[in-house]
Amino acid sequence: MADVKEERSNEPTYNPFTQQELPACKPLLVPKLVVITFMFIGTLFIPLGAICLQASSEVVEYTQRYDDLCVQGTSNADRETNLQALNGAGTNCQVSFQVTEKMKAPVFIYYELHNFYQNHRRYVKSRSDEQIRGDATGAMSSCEPKVYTGGEAKLEVSPCGLIAWSFFNDTYSLAMNGQNLPFTDKGIAWSSDRKEKFGNQPTLNFNDIPEYRGGGSISGPLNENEHFIVWMRTSALPTFRKLYGKIEQDVEAGSTITVDIDNRYNTYKFDGKKKLVLSTASWLGGKNDFLGIAYLTVGSICFIFGLVFLGLLCKYPRELGDVTLLSWNKAQKE
The missing domain is CATH 2.60.120 (Jelly Rolls)
Structure with a gap:
């Protein structure tokens, strides 16, 4: 009995943090949320990339x-x-x-x-x-x-x-x-x-x-x-x-x-x-196009993916929880 009590004394104090019971956000990646996310990133990153490229173009630099x-x-x-x-x-x-x-x-x-x-x-x-x-x-x-x-x-x-x-x-x-x-x-x-x-x-x-x-x-x-x-x-x-x-x-x-x-x-x-x-130098520092190009590239890719997913969502709409269009479900019925 003494060994059992000693073993239990080493256990952490019970609270939501140690037992991982804190409230957590678990978003469900439904098609509409995915489209909104991609479109938001594209809409945000493309102007940022253009602003960064503009700032870089204002820098005058000579190298010898x-x-x-x-x-x-x-x-x-x-x-x-x-x-x-x-x-x-x-x-x-x-x-x-x-x-x-x-x-x-x-x-x-x-x-x-x-x-x-x-x-x-x-x-x-x-x-x-x-x-x-x-x-x-x-x-x-x-x-x-x-x-x-x-x-x-x-x-x-x-x-x-x-x-x-x-x-x-x-x-x-x-x-x-x-x-x-x-x-x-x-x-x-x-x-x-x-x-x-x-x-x-x-x-x-x-x-x-x-x-x-x-x-x-x-x-x-x-x-x-x-x-x-x-x-x-x-x-x-x-x-x-x-x-x-x-x-x-x-x-x-x-x-x-x-x-x-x-x-x-x-x-x-x-x-x-x-x-x-x-x-x-500009407000962004010296002449460097990398940041602007990176923002434009990521923003453009996200915007294109958002349009693709939006088109698929419009062509193949389904209600939340409707699994009739899933391939594995079709294979089971066949």
């Missing part, structure tokens, strides 16, 4: 690839050899954008990388969040394989890890119609990153080794270097854009924007590409 223009060579292997021969000094080149539509401020400046897998598990894990927050006792073992400098000294690196080590270090300066075009890099990183994830500690032994394929110099407190903060937020896809700056004035149609590039980042080693992007 430059990695193949800034270093001489017939292949990426040749370009990598020529770039490494400069011992980190990089090359200077220039690209131009002919603006055919007015670009309303702010105009965003992005760099775009191709074939760079920031989502690789080992790459994503190679960082120390404690260290970049300013915790001197933070664990650095997660930064492998970039924890120490090369050579015999084996000095600790701050910030450590592969993400910091491969920091993008190309730089740009802009001119419009021959006049300097100022832009700002303030406010390009998430405010939560600046305030909570990065501390005000300076870098340590980071700029002393020029052997990395990418990786730029970092100076000053980390929470003030927004280029670095943007880079540390890794991307999910191998082709991605990262915000470099913002032009806070309108760019009129017919203008020519010239960009002087200090090309140092070695994308040639992994057959990558580098592009520079100038873009405005």
